[in-house]
Amino acid sequence: MNVHDSEQLAQLLEGSGYTTTGSAKEADLIIVNTCSIRDKAEQKVYSQLGRYRHLKKGKPGLMLGVCGCVAQQQGERLIGKIPYLDLVFGTHNIHRLPEFISRVANTGRPVVETGFHETVPSIGILALPEKGSVSAFVTIMQGCDNYCAFCVVPYLRGREESRKFHDILAEVRALAVHGVKEVTLLGQNVNSYGKSLGNGHSFSGLLRAIGEIEGIERIRFTTSHPKDLSDDIIACFRDVGALCEFIHLPVQSGSDAVLARMNRRYASADYLDCVRKLREACPGIAISSDIIVGFPGETEQDFQKTLDLMGKVRFDTLFSFQYSERQGTAAVGFDGKVDPDEKRRRLIELQSLQDRHTQEKNDRLVGSTVEVLVEGPSRNTSRDAMGRTRTNKIVNFAGGGNLVGKTVRVRIVEAFLHSLRGEMLD
Ligand code: 5AD
Ligand code: SF4
Numbered sequence: 001m002n003v004h005d006s007e008q009l010a011q012l013l014e015g016s017g018y019t020t021t022g023s024a025k026e027a028d029l030i031i032v033n034t035c036s037i038r039d040k041a042e043q044k045v046y047s048q049l050g051r052y053r054h055l056k057k058g059k060p061g062l063m064l065g066v067c068g069c070v071a072q073q074q075g076e077r078l079i080g081k082i083p084y085l086d087l088v089f090g091t092h093n094i095h096r097l098p099e100f101i102s103r104v105a106n107t108g109r110p111v112v113e114t115g116f117h118e119t120v121p122s123i124g125i126l127a128l129p130e131k132g133s134v135s136a137f138v139t140i141m142q143g144c145d146n147y148c149a150f151c152v153v154p155y156l157r158g159r160e161e162s163r164k165f166h167d168i169l170a171e172v173r174a175l176a177v178h179g180v181k182e183v184t185l186l187g188q189n190v191n192s193y194g195k196s197l198g199n200g201h202s203f204s205g206l207l208r209a210i211g212e213i214e215g216i217e218r219i220r221f222t223t224s225h226p227k228d229l230s231d232d233i234i235a236c237f238r239d240v241g242a243l244c245e246f247i248h249l250p251v252q253s254g255s256d257a258v259l260a261r262m263n264r265r266y267a268s269a270d271y272l273d274c275v276r277k278l279r280e281a282c283p284g285i286a287i288s289s290d291i292i293v294g295f296p297g298e299t300e301q302d303f304q305k306t307l308d309l310m311g312k313v314r315f316d317t318l319f320s321f322q323y324s325e326r327q328g329t330a331a332v333g334f335d336g337k338v339d340p341d342e343k344r345r346r347l348i349e350l351q352s353l354q355d356r357h358t359q360e361k362n363d364r365l366v367g368s369t370v371e372v373l374v375e376g377p378s379r380n381t382s383r384d385a386m387g388r389t390r391t392n393k394i395v396n397f398a399g400g401g402n403l404v405g406k407t408v409r410v411r412i413v414e415a416f417l418h419s420l421r422g423e424m425l426d
Contacts, residue, residue, distance in 0.1 A: 001137075001139075001186055001188075002033055002034075002035055002068060003137065004127070004137035004139060004186060005033055005067075005068065005091075005094060005122070006033045007127035007129070007137070008094055008122050008125040008127045009031060009033065009067070009094060009097060010127070011125055011126070011127040011128075012094070012095065012097050012098060012125065013029070013097065013098070015098070016098045016101065024052065024055060025055065027055075027062065028061065028062060028063065029062070029063045029064075029065070029101070030052060030055075030062070030063070030064050030065070031065040031066070031067055031087070031097075032045060032048055032049060032052075032064075032065070032066050032067075032068075033067050033068045034066060034067065034068035034069055034070035034071060035068060035069055035070070036068075036069040036070045036073055036152060036156065036326070037069070037151075037152065037153070037326075038321060038324035038326075039324045039325070039326075040324065042070055045066065045070050046081070046082075049064070049066070049082050049085070052064055053084060056084050063086045063087065063101065063104060063105075064084065064085055064086055064087070065085065065086055065087030065088065065089070065100075066078055066082075066085060066087070066088050066089075067087075067088075067089045067090070067091075067093075067094065067097075068090075068091060069091060069152070069153075069156040069157070071088045071089055071090050071091075071114065072090035072091050072092075072114050072156045072157075073152070073155075073156055073327070074088070075088065075090070075112055075114045076088075076112050078112075079110050079112060085110060086104045086110050086111070087100050087101070087104060087110065087111050088110070088111070088112045088113070088114070089111070089112075089113045089114070090113065090114035090115070090116075090156075091120070091156060091157050091158070092115065092116050092117045092120050092122075092158060093113045093114070093115065094120075094122035094125075095121040095122040095125065096113065100113065116158050118161075119161060120142045120143075120158070120161070123139050123142055123163050124163070124167060126171055126174060128174070128175070128178050129175075129178070129180065131178075131179070132179065132404060132405065133179075133180065134180065134181050134182055134373060134374070134375050134376075134404065134405050135180065135181070135182040135183070135184065135375065136175045136180045136182070136183055136184070137183070137184050137186050138168060138171055138172060138175070138183050138184070138185050138186065139163060139186045139187070140162065140163050140168055140185045140186065140187050140190060140193055140206065140221075141160060141161060141162045141163060141187035141188070141189075141190065141192075141193050141196075142157060142158070142160070142161050142163075142187070142188075143157045143158040143159045143160045143161055143188065144157060144160050144188035144189060145159060145160040146188075146189060146225065146263075147263060147330070148252075148262055148263055148264060149261060149262050149263045149329060149330040149331040149334070150262060150292060150295060150323060150326065150329060150331045151326070151329060152326040152327070152328060152329055153188055155328050155329075157188065160188070160189070160192065160195075160196055161196050162187075162193050162194055162195065162196045162197050162201075164197070165194075165197070165199075165201045165205075165206060165209070168185075168206065168210075169209055169210065169213070172210050172213050172216060173213055175216075176213055176214065176215035176216050177215070179215075179405065180215075180216070181215070181216065181217045181218060181373060181405060181407075182216070182217065182218035182219075182220065182373060183210065183216055183218075183219055183220070184220040184221065184222060185206075185210075185219070185220070185221040185222075186221075186222065187221075187223070188223060189223065189224070189225040189228060190203055190221045190222070190223065190224055191203055191224050191225055191228035191229055191230065191233060192225070192228045193206060194206070202232065203230075203233055204230065204232035204233045204235070204236050207219065207221075207233070207236045207240050207243055208236065208239070208240055210242070211236075211240035211241065211242045211243060216242055217242055217373065217407060218242055218244050218373060218390065219240070219242045219243045219244065220244050220246060220392070222248045223248055223250060224247060224248060224249050224250075225250075226249055226250075226251065226264075226266050226270065226271050226274050227264070227265045227266045227270070229249065229274050231277070234274075234277050234278055234281050235281060237278065237281045237282035237285060238281040238282055244390040244391070244392065245282055245284055245285045245286060245390050245391050246285065246286045246287075246288075246316075246390065246391050246392040247278060247285060247286075247287055247288075248287075248288045248289070248290075249271075249274065249275075249278075249287060249288075249289055250289055250290035250291075251268075251271050251289045251290070251291060251309065251313075252264055252290060252291060252292050252295075253268075253291065253292065253295065253298070253302065253305075253306050254268050254302075254305040254306035254307070254308055254309030254310070255268070255298070255301075255302035255303075255305040255306060256268055256305075257297070257302060258295055258297065258298050258302050261295070261296070261297055261331075261334065262292075262295060262331075263330070268305065268309055271309070271313075272309070272312060272313070275287060275313050284391070285391070286316040286317075286361075286391035286392055286393070287313065287315055287316055288315055288316055288317040288318060288319070288392070289313075289315050289318050289319070290318075290319045290320070290321070291306060291310075291318060291319075291320045291321070291350065292320075292321050292322075292323050293306070293320065293321070293322055293323065293343055293346040293347050293350060294322050294323040294338035294342065294343030294346060294347075295323045295331065295338070296323070296331055296334035296335065296336045296337050296338065297334060297335065297336035298323075298336075298338055303346050303350075306350065307349070307350065307353060310350070310353060310354065310357065311353075314357050314360075314361065315354065315357060315358075316358065316361050316391065316392075316393075317354075317358055317392075318350075318351075318354045318358075320347060320350055320351055320354065321347075322340075322343040322344065322346075322347050323338065323343065325337075355417060358417055359415070359417055362393070362415035362416065362417070362420060363415045365393070365412045365415060365420060366412050366413065366414065366415050367411070367412065368411070368412055369409055369410065369411050369412075369425060370389045370390075370391075370393075370395065370409070370410055370412060370422070371389065371390060371407055371408075371409060371410075372387035372388065372389060372395045372397070372407070372408055372409075372410045372422070373387050373388060373405075373406075373407050374386070374387040374399065374403040374404050374405065374406050374407075374408060375387050375388065375404065376404055378396040379396075380396060383398065384396050384397060384398055384399065385397055385398075385399035385403050385404075385424075387403075387408075387410075389420075393419070393420055394418065394419040394420065395410055395412070395419065395420045395421070395422045396419055396420070396421055396422070397410050397421065397422040397423060397424050398423070398424070399424050408424050408425075408426050409424070409425040409426050410422035410423065410424050410425065411423050411425055
């Protein structure tokens with residue numbers, strides 16, 4: 001989501017005559033787009049801003065700004081902490097960046113704007129990816145009303161609001177004309193798309209409509225809350241040809257007691273039910289998830305239940321985190337805070353189990369033929385091409401000519417933890 005917000009900022013700035021540079025030293029304007037989902041992400045912002053301080057000294061005209069969730073949360077306090085900042089603007093004010101820049105230029109004083117709007121105007125900024133890009137993000141909703149006890153998002157991104165159905169379709173059509181082959185639909189909880197519109201539109205309806213757009217070969221979405229994963233949405237994995245066989249479905253914990261305290265509003269059996277239905281509708285679907293260890297009150301038995309659930313589901317990939325206390329969330333007041341060393345131990349144990357599962361899943365693909373959409377040169381060596389399977393696995397293979405944007409058949413010859421190696425067949 002933040003990557004897409006940054007694309008929209010770049011688009012706005014282009015409209016004001018700016019061009020992008022790969023080097024901070026050359027820049028006249030630097031905006032740090034921030035995340036505060038966990039404390040570690042927030043701390044990175046401060047160290048990055050520290051690195052820009054000397055640039056500012058050497059080039060007094062350089063404008064330095066912070067936007068996103070840390071800006072939203074800290075507001076004026078950021079200027080107190082980092083007096084050389086020129087701009088601080090929150091998640092609902094991206095669209096006003098050109099105006100903020102003029103204000104700083106005219107007054108020489110910092111601008112701080114962290115107000116919330118009913119509708120986030122930047123939701124409609126069409127940020128066309130660079131010519132030749134294969135994939136694009138499309139925002140379909142903003143904000144979140146779920147208030148999971150650990151999560152700061154509802155406070156920093158505001159209330160849930162769906163974007164208009166026809167605006168989304170128009171954007172996807174424009175992307176297809178631009179040459180985009182794959183869209184990733186973005187929202188904090190895409191499954192509840194349409195609820196705030198009150199006109200009968202739903203996420204499954206949106207998936208079916210996008211599935212009809214010519215040129216869009218692959219549809220992905222993120223993120224999906226298990227409590228709102230309807231049978232209708234699950235059926236799309238069977239019926240909508242372009243919908244990739246992949247879902248990111250955060251479970252957070254395998255313990256019902258922890259899930260209840262997290263305010264997730266499902267039990268582990270409900271989650272396993274979702275997984276069973278998904279696999280019935282779409283055999284071979286890849287499933288990834290998010291898990292938090294060390295949530296307040298999580299006992300060793302609770303943690304074991306999470307490992308048990310992982311054994312039952314066998315995720316393809318997993319993002320796992322130590323619980324990090326966030327200001328303003330319900331869990332701040334909860335008893336039973338888990339010792340940091342214990343959180344670390346649990347995370348290491350959980351990640352080593354997941355590594356075994358991921359490797360097993362990848363090993364099973366050796367010898368099979370997969371469809372790969374080529375995204376660009378491989379990170380390892382630019383002589384090789386890199387693409388993804390429909391199940392979202394990275395494949396590197398020797399590929400001559402310009403294959404970017406092409407869908408090719410590749411036989412998998414070797415499996416690693418984070419990627420596969422293949423040989424092109426076509
Ligand atoms: N501490 C640790 N992890 C968190 N997440 C969200 N809030 C916190 C927190 N306070 C994780 C959740 C979520 C993912 C995006 O980040 O697992 O799904
Ligand atoms: Fe945060 Fe829960 Fe909303 Fe996801 S659904 S953004 S975890 S409050």
